[in-house]
Each structure stands twice: as structure tokens, then as C-alpha cells.
Amino acid sequence: MKGKKALALPYVxxxxxxxxxxxxxxxxxxxxxxxxxxxFENILKIGKYSSIxxxxxNLAVIATLICFLIGYPLAYIISRSREHVQRNMLLLIxxxxxxxxxxxxxxxxxxxxxxxxxxxxxxxxxxxPFQMINTQGAVVLGMVYNYxxxxxxPLYSILVKIDKSIIEAAQDLGANGFKVLIRILLPMSLxxxxxxxxxxxxxxxxxxxxxxxxxxxxxxxxxxxxxxxFLGGNYNPYLGSALSLVLMVVMLLIMAVMNSLExxxxxxxxx
Amino acid sequence: xxxxxxxxxxxxxxxxxxxxxxxHINLYIKDREFVTLLGPSGCGKTTTLRIIGGFTxxxxxxxxxxxxxxxxLPPYKRKLNTVFQxxxxxxxxxxxxxxxxxxxxxxxxxxxxxxxxxxxxxVVDLKGFxxxxxxxxxxxxxxxxxxxxxxxxxxxxxxxxxxxGALDLKLRKEMQIELKRIQQQLGITFIxxxxxxxxxxxxxxxxxxxxxxxxxxxGTPQDVYNEPKNAFVADFIGESNIxxxxxxxxxxxxxxxxxxxxxxxxxxxxxxxxxxxxxEDVELVAPEDSILNGVVTSVVFKGVHFEMNVKCNGLDxxxxxxxxxxxxxxxxxxxxxxxxxxMNKMFKDATNFLEGEVxxxxxxxxxxxSFKRENLPFSIGDKVRLEISxxxxxxxxxxxxxxxxxxxxxxxxxxxxxxxxYSMEHDTELILHSMLDEQVxxxxxxxxxxxxxxxxxxxxxxxx
Numbered sequence: 081m082k083g084k085k086a087l088a089l090p091y092v093x094x095x096x097x098x099x100x101x102x103x104x105x106x107x108x109x110x111x112x113x114x115x116x117x118x119x120f121e122n123i124l125k126i127g128k129y130s131s132i133x134x135x136x137x138n139l140a141v142i143a144t145l146i147c148f149l150i151g152y153p154l155a156y157i158i159s160r161s162r163e164h165v166q167r168n169m170l171l172l173i174x175x176x177x178x179x180x181x182x183x184x185x186x187x188x189x190x191x192x193x194x195x196x197x198x199x200x201x202x203x204x205x206x207x208x209p210f211q212m213i214n215t216q217g218a219v220v221l222g223m224v225y226n227y228x229x230x231x232x233x234p235l236y237s238i239l240v241k242i243d244k245s246i247i248e249a250a251q252d253l254g255a256n257g258f259k260v261l262i263r264i265l266l267p268m269s270l271x272x273x274x275x276x277x278x279x280x281x282x283x284x285x286x287x288x289x290x291x292x293x294x295x296x297x298x299x300x301x302x303x304x305x306x307x308x309x310f311l312g313g314n315y316n317p318y319l320g321s322a323l324s325l326v327l328m329v330v331m332l333l334i335m336a337v338m339n340s341l342e343x344x345x346x347x348x349x350x351x
Numbered sequence: 352x353x354x355x356x357x358x359x360x361x362x363x364x365x366x367x368x369x370x371x372x373x374x375h376i377n378l379y380i381k382d383r384e385f386v387t388l389l390g391p392s393g394c395g396k397t398t399t400l401r402i403i404g405g406f407t408x409x410x411x412x413x414x415x416x417x418x419x420x421x422x423x424l425p426p427y428k429r430k431l432n433t434v435f436q437x438x439x440x441x442x443x444x445x446x447x448x449x450x451x452x453x454x455x456x457x458x459x460x461x462x463x464x465x466x467x468x469x470x471x472x473x474v475v476d477l478k479g480f481x482x483x484x485x486x487x488x489x490x491x492x493x494x495x496x497x498x499x500x501x502x503x504x505x506x507x508x509x510x511x512x513x514x515x516g517a518l519d520l521k522l523r524k525e526m527q528i529e530l531k532r533i534q535q536q537l538g539i540t541f542i543x544x545x546x547x548x549x550x551x552x553x554x555x556x557x558x559x560x561x562x563x564x565x566x567x568x569x570g571t572p573q574d575v576y577n578e579p580k581n582a583f584v585a586d587f588i589g590e591s592n593i594x595x596x597x598x599x600x601x602x603x604x605x606x607x608x609x610x611x612x613x614x615x616x617x618x619x620x621x622x623x624x625x626x627x628x629x630x631e632d633v634e635l636v637a638p639e640d641s642i643l644n645g646v647v648t649s650v651v652f653k654g655v656h657f658e659m660n661v662k663c664n665g666l667d668x669x670x671x672x673x674x675x676x677x678x679x680x681x682x683x684x685x686x687x688x689x690x691x692x693x694m695n696k697m698f699k700d701a702t703n704f705l706e707g708e709v710x711x712x713x714x715x716x717x718x719x720x721s722f723k724r725e726n727l728p729f730s731i732g733d734k735v736r737l738e739i740s741x742x743x744x745x746x747x748x749x750x751x752x753x754x755x756x757x758x759x760x761x762x763x764x765x766x767x768x769x770x771x772x773y774s775m776e777h778d779t780e781l782i783l784h785s786m787l788d789e790q791v792x793x794x795x796x797x798x799x800x801x802x803x804x805x806x807x808x809x810x811x812x813x814x815x
Contacts, residue, residue, distance in 0.1 A: 253453035
């Protein structure tokens with residue numbers, strides 16, 4: 081047993097160095113001013129940025145909802161396909177992830193620009209140009225595009241485990257397609273829904289690349305705000321840490337609520 | 352009992368690609384009947400059940416329920432309910448909610464749901480289990496929930512797909528009695544799918560024996576046991592001695608080197624047939640009182656009786672008797688004329704007749720195989736008739752054969768296994784005898800003994 085525990089040592093060291101110590105630093109800086117004194121000032125300042133918080137959460141919720149509405153039927157269709165079709169469709173979903181996140185987002189910039197490909201194509205049939213880049217819509221689109229696989233994959237992996245005969249049993253007992261969805265599929269796939277929602281919501285709410293590249297200067301999100309505190313002209317790691325801390329607490333609260341949902345409804349479900 | 356057709360299948364056919372799953376199934380089921388679809392795996396019994404349930408649509412044919420055609424009607428609109436092979440209970444619901452599912456989706460008032468679910472749980476002996484998680488129940492209890500869940504909707508017909516397959520022997524026997532009791536108590540038509548002949552015999556009013564997507568025989572348990580239509584049915588249901596024989600004339604059959612009187616008529620004269628003798632119908636007697644004499648080759652004690660193998664004139668007999676004998680002992684075999692049951696052969700002839708063509712001098716081709724024969728008195732392009740005896744075809748491994756074939760049936764004929772094989776490529780059935788045991792419904796390789804193939808002109812004049 082001792083030998084096995086020793087194998088975990090590199091990870092323990094790694095976690096301490098790059099997870100625990102940074103977290104402790106965030107906590108420390110959040111309650112420290114420039115002179116190194118203890119203060120609540122950083123936290124209190126955050127009230128000023130509440131509109132940015134609301135906007136970030138709002139856009140992330142919309143993106144998560146769209147991902148779910150696209151991802152659930154898609155995951156269901158894949159899970160009911162023949163095996164080689166399943167493999168190919170999953171590959172297609174993963175394929176964009178093989179390319180760098182920044183490049184993918186740059187790709188959308190060239191597509192959405194006022195002089196971009198989409199507007200040029202539309203002008204051929206006498207439409208536009210439309211303002212697409214630097215809008216909230218573009219930010220949501222970027223989130224959906226980048227994070228959709230994180231919704232589809234956990235949903236797929238739970239839906240594929242639901243035996244066909246369970247759905248047939250429900251139909252046999254008089255449930256039409258809608259009732260099968262509401263009474264069987266959704267409750268049985270709740271764990272997948274929760275992990276998919278978490279995996280889309282968390283990166284969406286804290287993104288700064290997508291909002292910077294597709295949202296322009298007018299669509300600043302919390303991620304951008306935090307980034308400018310560390311890398312921007314008005315260097316302020318104390319405020320940046322405080323913002324990070326509050327964001328983390330908000331996300332932890334949301335996840336705790338989600339997980340409690342799972343525990344209530346799913347008790348005894350996993351065989 | 353109401354003597355009308357509750358459910359009727361007419362000319363139902365279904366294939367997946369090249370595989371023919373069901374081949375013109377015709378069947379009707381009466382109200383309150385307990386019908387069993389019996390057959391080996393891959394015989395199409397589950398597919399038939401799924402077609403009745405509405406989960407699979409046939410390529411051809413009609414399904415009638417209470418006189419109305421119900422093709423294309425989705426499962427949730429059919430007045431039938433199904434007990435699935437592995438129960439398919441809803442893991443996120445407790446026992447009560449599982450049973451109540453069908454009533455909830457059809458918006459039955461809450462009070463009534465409660466009453467009906469509780470009553471049904473009582474019928475299946477699960478009172479007090481309503482709050483339990485279904486995943487925490489034993490196999491037998493899950494089985495009962497599945498039955499209650501289907502029956503609570505008061506269906507006209509209950510479809511059961513090998514419902515006892517996952518249970519151990521003792522529990523299975525108990526559940527057989529239980530199911531029969533429930534069926535009689537509630538007066539519901541049961542359509543039951545199983546590969547277990549004992550289960551079928553002990554529970555059914557009617558047994559439908561299936562093989563390779565075709566119905567072999569429909570009858571009462573007594574019918575299919577005592578009067579099997581062919582060697583497959585005789586072999587599949589119960590134990591049997593099946594031998595090749597020649598029907599000399601009405602009431603006289605020749606096998607084991609002798610003529611025996613029998614009671615069957617109408618097979619024609621000198622016609623090859625199969626006969627079956629049930630092991631319990633054959634008596635072992637003192638050699639002086641016997642019809643045939645043989646030597647005991649094995650004795651196995653089975654509890655109620657001894658199962659003995661007796662070798663007699665090159666044929667292997669299986670005989671059940673309460674009195675044991677010793678291996679090596681000479682015994683007499685005795686049976687009555689009405690113990691011999693005569694059946695038509697499953698294969699069209701006792702041997703294989705194929706069409707071939709002379710493609711070069713002294714070379715004949717058939718089924719894509721060519722062989723040489725010296726001094727062949729035919730010219731190139733002539734069609735010939737080939738006669739290949741079942742003994743001149745050998746079973747070999749798949750990659751060593753002249754031909755890849757699908758083993759459709761295998762029946763032990765006392766001295767060899769009679770196999771009927773099918774070549775998908777050439778759409779041809781062949782019969783062969785082999786000492787080897789092979790798994791039915793798999794592909795095997797066969798080799799021909801070319802020098803012993805009899806070649807004749809196709810129009811049947813001079814033999815060579």
C-alpha cells in the first residue's frame with residue numbers, strides 16, 4: 081500500500097505548487113491593499129462592476145441553454161444510431177477541438193466581420209451588410225461554438241447507456257414521444273445534463289478571449305475585467321484577485337445547487 | 352371460451368438485407384389463449400412478438416387485431432402490453448411508480464391508480480414493496496414488477512419475451528406456475544416467447560414451433576410432442592430417436608434392416624421418410640421377447656429413470672427405463688406399431704441433385720466449383736445432372752472447404768448427423784451426413800468427394 085501511495089506524490093506536489101498556493105495567494109491578495117495591509121476595500125469595490133457580473137452570467141446562461149437545446153437532441157440521435165455512425169458523428173463533434181481555441185475564434189472573426197465572408201455572400205443576393213461582429217450575439221455564438229462538445233459528450237455518454245427496451249417499455253405502456261422524453265429520458269439523463277451544463281456554463285461565464293475577439297470593447301465580461309487588472313495598463317492584482325474570488329464563489333454556489341438537485345432526484349438510480 | 356380470432360398475422364415477411372428473418376408467417380390467436388412461440392435462437396420468434404407489439408414493421412403482410420388491420424399503429428396505441436426480456440424497468444422510479452406508469456400517462460384519476468396498482472401488486476405477491484427502488488430488487492421480484500406494470504393496464508393481450516430467461520431453475524419453475532395462474536385468474540391472452548421446450552409444454556394451450564423464420568408446426572403440447580410434423584420438431588421438443596427409413600407401403604416401414612408394421616398411411620410406396628420413436632415408448636425386454644437385439648453402450652441415472660444408449664444394427668438408440676442395465680449387456684428392444692411416428696423428410700430428396708455444365712473437355716462445373724473426370728462423354732457446353740450422395744460431402748473448416756455454407760439444421764439419425772446446409776451465394780440447399788457435431792446457424796466449409804459424383808445428362812437419358 082505504501083508503494084502505491086508514493087506514486088501519488090508528484091501529483092500532490094503539483095497540486096500544492098500550482099493549485100493550493102495560487103488559491104491561497106488569490107485569497108490573500110483579495111484582502112490586501114497596495115501597502116500590504118488587511119482590507120475589505122477590494123471586495124467592496126466590486127459592487128461597481130455588478131452590471132458586468134450580471135451580463136456575464138446572463139450571456140453564459142443563454143449560451144448554456146442554446147447548447148442544451150442543440151446538444152440534447154443531437155446526443156440522443158447519436159446514441160440511437162448504429163455503432164459506426166456513432167463513432168463518426170462523435171469524431172465530427174470533436175474535430176474542431178483539435179484546432180487551437182484562439183484560431184477557431186479568429187476564424188469566426190473573419191466570417192462575421194462587416195467585410196467578412198458572410199456579409200459578402202449576403203450582398204450577392206442583395207442583403208446586408210449586417211453588423212454581426214462586436215455584438216452580444218457574436219459572443220454567445222462563440223461560446224456555443226466552442227463549448228457545444230462539452231455539452232454533447234456527457235449527454236451522449238449517459239444517453240447511450242439507456243437501453244432501447246426501456247424506451248420501448250414506456251411506449252408500450254402508452255407514452256407517446258413527448259411523454260417518453262419528459263417521464264423517462266430527461267429524468268434518467270439528469271446526471272449528464274448536470275455535468276454538461278456545468279462544463280458549458282463555467283468556462284462561458286469566465287471567458288475573456290471570446291468576448292474580446294467577437295464582442296469588441298463594448299461587451300466586456302468578468303473574464304476581461306479580471307484580465308485587465310493583471311495585464312492591462314491599470315495594474316491592480318488586489319482588485320483582480322477579489323474579482324476572481326467572487327466569481328469562484330458564485331460558480332461554486334451555482335454548482336452546489338445543481339449537485340443537490342442531482343442528489344435529490346437521482347438517489348438509488350445508479351446501479 | 353370465445354372461439355374467435357383475437358389477433359391474426361397474415362403472410363408476414365421481414366428481411367434485413369439478405370437475411371430473411373420471417374418468411375410468410377400465418378398465425379391466429381384466440382381470446383384467452385396461452386400461445387407459445389418456441390424455437391432456437393434466430394428462429395424469428397422474438398421478431399414475431401415485436402411485430403405484434405408494434406416495435407418492428409414487417410416488409411410484407413397484415414396484422415389484424417379484433418378484426419382491424421393495425422399495421423403502422425405505434426406501440427402506445429395498441430391494446431397490448433409487453434414484458435421485456437430483461438424487464439426494462441424504469442430505474443429512476445420506485446416499484447409503485449413503475450407499475451403506475453401506464454395509468455399515469457393515460458391520465459387515470461389518482462385514487463383509481465392507487466387502487467389498481469395496489470391490487471396488482473397483490474396479484475404478483477409484492478405487497479409492501481411499493482416504496483422500494485426497483486434496482487434494489489432481486490431478479491424474481493423485478494420480474495414480478497415487470498408483469499404487474501404490464502397487467503395493470505388491463506391489456507387484451509400480454510406479450511412476454513423470454514421473461515424467465517434470467518432466473519435460476521428453481522425460481523423459473525415457480526414462476527411458470529405463477530404465470531399460468533395469473534393468466535387464468537385474469538383471463539388475458541398470453542403470447543409467450545421461449546426457447547425452452549419444457550416451459551412451452553407445461554404452460555401453453557398452443558405451441559407454435561419456429562425455425563429459420565418459418566412456422567414448422569402449430570398444435571397443442573400433446574400434438575407437437577406426440578405427432579411432430581418433421582424431424583426438427585421431434586428433435587427440438589423432448590428427447591427422441593430419429594432414424595432414416597423407407598415407407599414400403601401403407602402401415603409398413605423399413606429401417607434398421609427390417610420391415611416393421613406401423614399405423615401411418617398415405618406417404619406413398621418406397622418413399623424415404625424420417626421416423627421418430629420416443630425413448631420412453633421403447634421397452635427393454637429379455638432377448639427372446641424382443642423385436643431387435645442390441646448391446647448397452649452407456650447408462651446414466653437421471654433420478655426418475657435410467658437413460659441408456661443401445662447399439663443395434665449400427666443405430667444408436669436412446670431408451671428410458673426405470674430398470675437399469677449394465678454396459679455391455681445384450682438386451683432386447685420392443686415397441687408397438689403405434690409408437691413409430693412417420694414424418695415427411697425436411698429435405699426434398701434423400702440425396703442431392705444439382706445442375707452442372709461441361710466447361711472444358713473432361714471438366715464439369717457446378718456451384719462455382721470445377722472438377723475433372725476422365726473420358727467424359729459430353730461435349731463442351733452440355734448441361735448435366737449431378738447426383739451427390741449425402742455421404743460424399745465432408746464438413747471441413749471454413750477456409751478449407753470447396754464451398755462456404757450456412758448450417759440450417761442438424762439432426763442425429765442414430766448413426767450420423769444429418770445436416771441441411773444452405774449456400775446463400777448459389778441459393779442452394781444441400782443434405783449431407785457427418786460424424787462431426789457443429790453449431791447450428793453458423794457458417795461451415797464443405798468438401799465434395801468428386802470421384803463419387805454421378806454425372807448424367809440433364810434430360811435424363813443414358814447414365815454414365
